[in-house]
Amino acid sequence: MDKVAIIGVGQTRYERGNTKSFAELVYEVTRKALDDAGLELDNIDNVVTTTNDFYDGRTIACMAVAEASGSYGRDATNVEGDGTLSAFYGLMRTLSGVYDATIVTTHCKMSEGNPRKLFNQAFDPIYDRILGMDAISSSALQARAYMDRYGVTEEQCAMVSVKNHANARNNPYAHVALEITIDDVMKSPMLAEPIKRLDISPISDGACAIILATEERARKSAKKPVWVRGVAHCTDAYRLGERDLTYSAALETAAKKAYKMAGIRNPFKQIDVAEVYDAFSYMELMWYEGLGFCDRGKGGKLVESGKTQMGGELPVNPSGGVLSAHPVQVAGLARIAEAVLQLRGEAGGRQVPGAKTALAHGITGICGQTHCVWVLSNEEA
Amino acid sequence: MENETTFEIQEKDGLLVHQGVIRVPYTWAAGEVASRFYAGLREKKVLGLRCPACKVVLVPPKKVCHRCFSDLTDWVEVGDEGVLQTFTVVHYSEPDLHPVEAPFAYGIIKLDGADTGMTHLIGEADIKGLKAGMRLKAVFRHQPQGNYLDIAYFKPIEEANHG
Numbered sequence: 001m002d003k004v005a006i007i008g009v010g011q012t013r014y015e016r017g018n019t020k021s022f023a024e025l026v027y028e029v030t031r032k033a034l035d036d037a038g039l040e041l042d043n044i045d046n047v048v049t050t051t052n053d054f055y056d057g058r059t060i061a062c063m064a065v066a067e068a069s070g071s072y073g074r075d076a077t078n079v080e081g082d083g084t085l086s087a088f089y090g091l092m093r094t095l096s097g098v099y100d101a102t103i104v105t106t107h108c109k110m111s112e113g114n115p116r117k118l119f120n121q122a123f124d125p126i127y128d129r130i131l132g133m134d135a136i137s138s139s140a141l142q143a144r145a146y147m148d149r150y151g152v153t154e155e156q157c158a159m160v161s162v163k164n165h166a167n168a169r170n171n172p173y174a175h176v177a178l179e180i181t182i183d184d185v186m187k188s189p190m191l192a193e194p195i196k197r198l199d200i201s202p203i204s205d206g207a208c209a210i211i212l213a214t215e216e217r218a219r220k221s222a223k224k225p226v227w228v229r230g231v232a233h234c235t236d237a238y239r240l241g242e243r244d245l246t247y248s249a250a251l252e253t254a255a256k257k258a259y260k261m262a263g264i265r266n267p268f269k270q271i272d273v274a275e276v277y278d279a280f281s282y283m284e285l286m287w288y289e290g291l292g293f294c295d296r297g298k299g300g301k302l303v304e305s306g307k308t309q310m311g312g313e314l315p316v317n318p319s320g321g322v323l324s325a326h327p328v329q330v331a332g333l334a335r336i337a338e339a340v341l342q343l344r345g346e347a348g349g350r351q352v353p354g355a356k357t358a359l360a361h362g363i364t365g366i367c368g369q370t371h372c373v374w375v376l377s378n379e380e381a
Numbered sequence: 382m383e384n385e386t387t388f389e390i391q392e393k394d395g396l397l398v399h400q401g402v403i404r405v406p407y408t409w410a411a412g413e414v415a416s417r418f419y420a421g422l423r424e425k426k427v428l429g430l431r432c433p434a435c436k437v438v439l440v441p442p443k444k445v446c447h448r449c450f451s452d453l454t455d456w457v458e459v460g461d462e463g464v465l466q467t468f469t470v471v472h473y474s475e476p477d478l479h480p481v482e483a484p485f486a487y488g489i490i491k492l493d494g495a496d497t498g499m500t501h502l503i504g505e506a507d508i509k510g511l512k513a514g515m516r517l518k519a520v521f522r523h524q525p526q527g528n529y530l531d532i533a534y535f536k537p538i539e540e541a542n543h544g
């Protein structure tokens with residue numbers, strides 16, 4: 001792959017009930033990303049927005065945010081899915097050789113709708129939508145399958161919640177920062193067994209943007225470029241009953257491809273910091289396994305060891321992760337933005353000292369049907 | 382009026398928030414495969430499709446094997462009993478979504494003769510005593526309507542009545 005770098009990032013604070021319009025939210029992060037990169041809109045020739053018509057409550061929802069992303073008079077396109085996938089599309093367009101600099105934007109105001117009802121619409125209207133499942137109840141089926149298979153405990157899942165909510169206290173963008181104990185998580189109200197209130201992410205409003213650039217453009221950028229060293233995505237079967245819910249084969253495939261591109265043979269040793277899509281506490285443990293940070297079924301033991309907390313060998317989600325802010329369709333791009341801040345040494349109180357290689361991960365679909373893995377570095381290949 | 386968009390204006394932080402409702406009728410053609418599956422349920426038969434290449438039986442059936450991309454046409458009848466693979470007991474209430482009142486259970490059930498699991502409701506059960514691996518049996522709706530709830534739910538099989 002030719003060299004591509006991320007040269008600008010911008011995020012809003014994530015919160016519920018934000019009173020900005022879609023365009024106002026997206027303009028804020030577009031402006032921030034341009035300023036961060038030291039660019040003007042004239043320097044951008046390619047625009048990728050991220051929308052979902054159901055979530056946004058309007059048809060061709062990209063029309064609400066395209067202009068705020070700088071689309072007028074430019075090549076502008078749209079992706080429906082997590083922001084890691086829009087970034088992937090932006091990367092491919094950058095690699096086409098046609099564009100110098102690409103802005104990727106994504107926003108979420110899902111709190112304005114009804115998140116459970118909206119998520120239920122992801123199920124098949126001909127078959128199981130009528131059962132009334134949403135993200136929490138469907139993920140509970142996955143959590144149980146995974147935990148039963150490997151003997152992962154609710155306390156081990158709770159450790160993820162304790163760790164990430166505590167990390168969020170160092171992230172000015174986070175929505176829910178908490179100082180809690182395993183006991184607090186265990187005693188929080190049961191929602192769908194084994195998932196409790198403090199095992200789940202909040203639905204957050206917010207936006208994120210990144211700017212991708214060709215090698216030539218990146219060398220002229222204001223900030224130290226963060227190079228895309230490896231990236232891949234992979235999709236599992238749509239229906240839960242057709243997947244092995246105890247292990248994410250799609251994540252393993254995506255991770256292996258991304259690692260191969262990046263020359264990573266031992267991810268746990270070679271990656272300095274990871275930002276993963278922990279929509280639920282158990283997911284972080286499953287994703288450790290899919291990402292090859294530990295063997296199958298050992299995710300609980302890994303979090304227990306403390307190696308993934310701040311100061312550990314491989315801190316995971318220094319930002320507080322998705323458990324601390326879940327702007328749907330933004331959260332994966334926010335993982336990339338956080339990884340970039342880490343690699344520039346600009347992550348403030350959540351900085352992992354001397355981080356050279358970072359991993360960012362996004363998911364789309366019911367129980368992580370699709371996974372996208374990015375390996376980024378401040379060192380050139 | 383079938384198409385309805387209403388707006389109510391509220392104020393928050395000195396700014397306006399427009400609150401509306403989207404209600405749009407929609408029609409989904411079930412297609413050949415699902416239509417035949419529901420015709421089977423009318424006769425209390427659970428039908429699946431066998432993939433000729435992967436040798437797996439998919440229940441509920443679908444047109445294309447996701448693994449090998451084969452066009453599936455080999456219909457087979459599977460059992461109305463099977464094994465609970467995973468489950469959850471839901472404790473929160475969403476009256477517009479949930480077909481039954483909380484607490485209630487969802488499960489994924491692999492029917493005898495099928496290789497994939499069917500997500501469904503679990504009924505007539507002690508929800509505190511559910512365990513993966515237990516055997517369940519389909520309870521068919523008295524008056525089929527051509528949708529997924531023509532199997533009303535799956536209920537545990539009393540061990541005494543079994544084997």
Ligand SMILES: [Zn+2]
Pocket residue numbers: 432433434435436446447448449450451
């Ligand atoms: Zn097949």
